Amino acid sequence: MSSSIEPYTHLTVLQFAAASGAALSFLAAFWLQFQISGRRRAALQNASVKSTVPISPNWAVGNGVFLTTLLLISRMVDAHRITLPLSDYFDAFLLLGLVLSLLWAYLRWTRHLWALATFLLPMIFALMVLGIVLGLSGVKHFGAHNPWVAAHIASVLLGTASFAAGCVGGITYLLADRRLKKRGQAGWDLFALPxxxxxxxxxxxxxxxxxxxxxxxxxxxxxxxxxxxxxMGRHWYFSPKVLLTAVVWLVYGSLLNMRFVPILRGARCAWLSIIGFALLMTVFALML
Amino acid sequence: MENIIPSETSVLMVGLNHRTAPVRLREALAFSDQAAEEALLAFKQRFPSSEVIIISTCNRVELYAAPHGSPLPTADELVAFLADNRGVASAEAGGSIYRMQQQAVVEHLFNVVSSLDSLVLGETQILSQVKHAYQRAAAVQAVGPVFHALFQRSFAAAKDVHEQTGLGDGHVSVASVAVDLLRGVFDGFNDKTVLLVGAGKMAALMLQHLMAVHPGRTIVTNRTAEKSAEMAGRYRLESADFSRLHELLTAADIVLTSTGSPVPVITTEMLKPLMKARQYRPLVIVDIAVPRDVDSQVARLGNVYLYNIDDLERVAQNNRGQRGAKVDLSREIIQRHIADFMHFLAARNTGPVVKALYHHCRQISDQELDALLAANPEFSESQKQAVRKMAHRLVGKILHVPVTELTTQEVHHRRIHLAGAIQELFHLLPPESPRSEPEKTPEDKSGG
Known part of the structure; x- marks a missing residue:
């Protein structure tokens, strides 16, 4: 980090509250979706049970997106920027949440992938909570005014969003695989999966x-x-961050080659996409 | 006195379906797109003040009409129109045709669109067919406010039914359940290979369902080569020698077994090494043989999904158990939508009377106010406003109960009777009549 950059403003109480509200909205949307599925099932057993919930999960997501957008604008104003605020991890994870919300909207209205949208919601919640924790635990300024740094951060950010989606895909695959293996026993039809x-x-x-x-x-x-x-010092290539990133790169590289490494198909591929994402999150933790 | 009660908008329907008419008659009365368009135009020419929609599918032909004024078509005239248009004698078609009006039409349409009246319960094709019929009629201006409201609401009801009950999910026959399970693994079947091990009657029955998903390749093998050749010839499949089973299992994506073998034909030891050769592609095995053809331990292998006849029966049983409840829930949802639509229709039919009643009372109130304010010039502006507001609230509050009683009256003839009584008792004239004075203030809704 260059010393010429002004230390970034710390998270204000209002920003913390808004970020928490946004994160909770995504979690609430997930909970509401499960409530709907559960109630529909209960309504089939007992006609007096209502199969609807008072608030649509779509509204809850809309609320989360609205708060996140407001928050990013406020951070933009704070940082005297006219471009997207990418000053620290807090901003980065908020943006990550917003990018994944766009993916949620796409999946929500793609009929055969609908269930993936639901499982994306707790992922958005978790990433936003991580952003809040990183924001509270001392701010690390990115110095994104440098084009190389900006390109680095943007690719890290969008790459993380993609891997988060891959991880959600992996979890959904394991659930669908388990359900198919259960051979029609209990819990068969609570939630339609792709x-x-x-x-x-x-x-x-x-x-x-x-x-x-x-x-x-x-x-x-x-x-x-x-x-x-x-x-990062002269021996930057020995730093845990770089070594772990190399491991993450290899994990995902092997996943890409599953055509040539067929044993990685199916549930193994799903597990690797989850492990790869967990390692990536560890890289973030190392940067604290 | 001029009657301001509009000729009651009624909704009529005549039609026939797979339950009431043989396929020959349904075919004779069916409309192509162009024929339907011509029929709609002919109907509009004969009954210009009527809205009309024709639904024609392979299982039903129905004509919906909503006449607003004269000439009012009767149900018999609709039947005659339908029969004449398709060149079928009315007498021949008459016995198979059902006639409905008012709420019965609404209920029937909602059931049709939600697929509660379909041959295959819960199928969604009918929704797009009715949407098409509605758009076709709208394109030739045969749809008016009543059918716009009725059909849009029927689509909303169908959406709620499918979303809230999953009516179309979960088949009740063992063969359909097997196909559902395959859809849980594969996206499409064009590039998939089905292997049939055994050539018994059960296999043939299951195969017919499997063929409906159009697999890329279907191979049949049997210990008795003649049997597999005979089955392959009957269903136009490939036949293969049983000794090639290992090779066939490597190529297959879906395996259907129904041999009479007393010992398992496919075992874990046999399949495990084959999975590598298969590059760990998913393999679905449906074992409908008793005793079983496939060792149950095979299910433990990764990317292998094994279902036997008991598994399929369990899912089918579960679906059967839920089906009745789903239908009940669907009917409840439909009843809510019917009530909403009937309320809309009632409000539409009594609207002019309500409007004239408010207009009449406000006119009296305004005349009295003008007289009062002229006699008391010392009233300040704020006092004048307060008096005006009070007078309007009073009118709203007095009329609230009778108007609600009228607009929520569900019994059709009683509603008309009440509307007639209100018109007669208050000597109501249409508000747009040249004899009436223009409205001075907007309707005060707060009181009503």
Whole structure:
């Protein structure tokens, strides 16, 4: 981080409240969706049970998106920027939430992938909570005025969004696989899930995109470390962050090659997409 | 006195479906797109003040009409129109045709669109067919305010039914359940290979359902080569020698087994090494043989999904149990939508009387106010406003109960009777009549 940059303003109480409200809205949307499914099932057993919920999950998501957008605008004003605020992890994770909300909207209205939209909601919640925690625990300024840094951060951000989607795809795949393996026993029809082939395709697309962006992030990151030795020290390549990122890159690279490594198909691929994302989150934690 | 009660908008329907008419008659009365368009125009020419929509599918032909004024078509005239238009004798068609009016039409349409009246319960094709019929009629200006409201609401009812009950989900026959399970694994079947191991009657029955998803390739194999050749010939399949089972299992995506073998034909030991050769592609095995053809431990292999006849029966049983409840729930949802639409229709029919009643009372109130204010010039502006507001609130509050009674009256003839009584008792004239004075203030809704 360059010393010429003004230290970034800390999270205000209002911003914290708005971010918490947004995160909770996404969680509420998830809960409401499950309530609807549960009630519909209960209504089939007992006619007196109402199969609707007072607030639509779509409204809850809309509320989350509205609060996040307001928050980003306020951060933009705070930072005296006219471009997207990408000053620190808090901003980055808010943007990540917003990007994933767009994906949610696409999946929500794509009939055969509808269930994936529901499972994306707790992921958005978790990422936003992580952003709030990072925002509260001391702000690390990105210095995104530098084009290399901006490119690095943007590719990290969008790559993370893709891998988050891939992780959601992996979780959904495992649930669908488990359900199909249960062979018609209890819990069979609570929630309609896409076909395994659809989920696998979605996960693969997310990983391909994420991998390309992660590669770009690695290149820009390496360039930055080489140009500015003070940033990470002379032996930057031995830093846990770089080594772990290399592991993440290899995990996702192997997933991309599942055609050539067929044993990675199916549930194994799903597990790897979850593990890869968990490792990526660890890289973020190391940067604290 | 001029009658301001509009000729009651009624809704009529005549039609026939798979339950009331043989396929020959349904075919004879069916409309192509162009024929339907011509029929709609002919109907509009004969009954210009009537809205009309014709639904024609392979299972039903129905003509919906909403006459607003004279000439008012009767149900018999609608039947005659339908029969004449298709060149069928009325007498021949008459016995198979049902006639409905008012709420019965609304209920029937909502049931049709929600697919409660379909041959296959819960199918969604009928919704798009009715939407098409509605758009076709709208394109030739045969749809007016009543049918716009009625059909739009029927689509909303169908959406609620499908979303809230999942009426179309969950088949009740073992073969359909098997196809549902396949859809849980695969996206499409054009590039999939089905392998039939055994050539018994049960396999043939299951195969007919499987063929409906149009698999890319279907191979049949049997210990007795003649049987598999005979089945392959009957259903135009590929036949393969049973000794090639390992190779066939490597190529297949879906395996259907129904041999009479007393011991398992497919075992874990056999399949495990094959999975590598298959590049771990998902494999769905449906074992409908008793005793079982596939070792149950096969289900433990990754990317292998095994279902036997008991599994399929369990799912079918579960679906059967839910179906009755789903239908009941669907009917409840439909009843809510029917009540909303009937309320709309009632409000539409009594609207002019209500409007004239408010106009009449406000006119009296305004005349009295003018007289009062002229006699008391010392009233300030704010006092004048307060008196005016009070007079308007009074009118609203007095009329609230009778108007509500009129507009929410569900019994058709009683509603007309009440509307007639109100007109007669208050000597109501249409507000737009040249004899009436223009309205001075907007309707005060707060009181009513």
């Amino acid at each position: 076909s395994l082939a659809s989920i696998e395709k979605f996960t693969r697309h997310a990983i391909v995109l994420g991998f390309a962006l992660l590669t770009l992030a690695a290149i820009t990151g390496i360039f930055r470390a080489v140009r500015d030795p003070q940033l």
